[in-house]
Amino acid sequence: MAPQHGKTLNTHISVDTWRSTIILLKRMVQQLEIREVDFDELKRNLEFTASLLEALYTSGTPPSLDADDDLQLRSDVVPVEVRDWLASTFTQRVQPIRQRLEEKPKFRSIVHAVQAGIFVERMFRKAYSTAMPDQPAEVINCLRDLDRWSFDVFSLDAVSSGHSLKTLFIELIIKHHLNSRFKVPISCLMSFLCELERGYSKHTNAYHNHTHAADVTHTVHCLLLRTRVLYWLTELEVLACLFAAAIHDYEHTGNTNNFHINTRSELAMIYNDHSVQESHHVSAAFRLLQDENTNIFINLTRPEWLELRSLVIEMVLGTDMSSHVLQVKAMRSCLQQHESIDKPKALSLILHAADISHPAKPWSLHSRWTPRLMEEFFTQGDKEAEMGLAISPLCDRHNTPVSQSQIAFMEFIVEPTFSLISDMSEKIVIPLIQDTAGPSPTCSRYRGLQWTVADLVSFRSMWMRHTEENKNRWRDKVKNGVSHSDESETQTGQDTA
Incomplete structure (x- = not known):
């Protein structure tokens, strides 16, 4: 049955209309095959x-089948506005804001828009590199080891005059071409990073400060690169990873969540005892972006912003x-049941894993992080003692077995987590290796890859070697009978050396 012509096509396309169109297209194919073609009818x-396709494109409404609707709504009987309200109110799916019909470009303009976008991005990248302030030679030399697992963030902090987080973040978004891809304004980036470092210094923490943030940001980059998971991600997802790290x-108080809950702190009251500090970190950081002078994502599209924000919050x-x-x-259940890996x-x-990674790094780094963390724990224990509260585990500076705690932390937390990361990465990356097993990958993102399973094996053996070496170091301390106080003093001396 031929469709009716001369009528305005509704921008909401029902399932029946789609079925009719499919039948129509099949009929045209059959006519062409038997060469019984009415050219006037074919043209109409x-x-x-x-x-129909143009109406679909300009409305931004994908075809929806009954079985795919989260609320089992029949799209041909429920008005689109009502369906959107139900979906946005009673499901976790975020509905994109629809643009007006006239805001959508016509098909004929898309090729020109893509060509113009490529040209603008190249020009932006060139202008961006020119406008960036020159880094001192010491910083440039330090950043040469950026892709190494043993990268020394303490050295970077020293040569950058205490700006390791700012220096590292700028280097990484340029390295991954994210500054040009998402048109990050230089002035906004500099202002944002200054505010970010200021927030990390708010409580003068021994451990949870801007240096730790820089270390975790580098470790996320290195994990993505070493496991090859980087090539499983979109550019927006890479940006979200680095930003989340x-x-x-941000604005960590130097105390645990349980301390906030037990002392009924303001943050505990605001976030109802649920992920108290983590909720504050992400909320306060996003509030920085509310100011147009620090909004580094000002040029993201609304769908990009919603996707990035959702991913960052979850991370x-x-x-x-x-x-x-x-x-x-x-994650272990997902791997055992052979389910697809959920990106978030x-x-x-x-x-x-990056947040707890220092025990899986060389002793020269791990031994400097440990006393910082313990001093932060001990400071909380001092506060708890002053307030008449029970001192939290590992927070008593006079009665905490540091060596044993580090060994247990590695055996029960760090090693299982990194083992799972390695297993997960293999499941993600091996199909990519198989998909790009041709003579030369066409995608430029894959050209620098050595697509071998040996890379994954090398990553696993690397972190296993470091954790085992670090555990042996701590075991030696236990054998040598180092007391709790002597242990802390020795580590502090190493840190300041």
């Missing part, structure tokens, strides 16, 4: 099909240590 049918402890909330068991259990869950696990 093609014009109708083209107008940079902000993940930062995933750094709540109380969610560790659930994260590990969920995978990236949340990667950020969590």
Whole structure:
């Protein structure tokens, strides 16, 4: 049955209309095959099909089948506005704001828009590189090891005059071409990073400060690169990963969530005892973006912004240590049942692993992080003692077995997490290796890759070697009978050396 012509096509296209159009297209194919073609009818049918596709494109409404609706709504009987309201109110799916019909470009303009976009991005990248301030030679020399697992963030902090986070974040978004891809204004970037570092210095923490944020940001980059998971991600997802890492402890108070809950702090009251600090980190960081002078994402499209914000929130909330068991259990179950890997869950696990990664790095780094963390714990224990509260585990500076605690932390938390990261990466990357097994990958993102399983094996053996070496160092301390106080003093001396 031929469609009716000469009528205005509704921008909401029902399932029945789609079925009719499919039948129509099949009929045209059959006519062409038997060469019984009425060219006038063929022209009318093609014009109708083209107008249908254009209406679909300009409305931004994808075809929806009954079985795919979250609320089992029949799209041909429920008005589009009502369906959107139900979906946005009673499901977790975020509905994009529809643009007006006249805001959508016509098909004929798309090729020109793509060509212009490529040209603008190239010009922006060139102008961006020219406008960036020159880095001192010492900083440039330090950044040469950026892709190495043993990268020394303490050295970078020293040669950058205490601006390791700002220096590292700028270097990474340029390295991944994210500044040009998403048109990040230089002035906004500099202002944002200054505010970010200021927030990390708010409570003068020994451990949870801008240097730790820089270290975690570098580790996320290195994890993505070493596991090859980087090539599984879109550019927006890479941007979200680096941003989440940079902000993940913004304005950290130097205390645990349980301390906030037990003392009924203002943050505990605001966030109802649920992921107290993590909720504040991500909320406060996004509030920085409310100011147009610090909004580094000002040129993102609304769908890009919504996707990035959703991913960053999930990743930062995933750094709540109380969610560790659930994260590990969920990913392990996914791997055992051969389910597809959920990207937000995978990236949340990667950020969590980066947050606890220093025991899986060389002793020269791990031994400098440990006394900083212990001093922060001990400071909280001092506060708890003054307030008449029970001192939290590992927070008593006079009665905490540091060596044993580090060994247990590696055996029960760090090693299982990194083992899971390695397993997860293999499941993600091996299909990519198989898909790009041709003579030369066409995508420029894959040209620099050595597509071998040996890379994954090398990553696993690297972190296993470091954790084992570090555990042996701590075991030696236990054998030598180093007391709790002597242990802390020795580590502090190493840190300041």
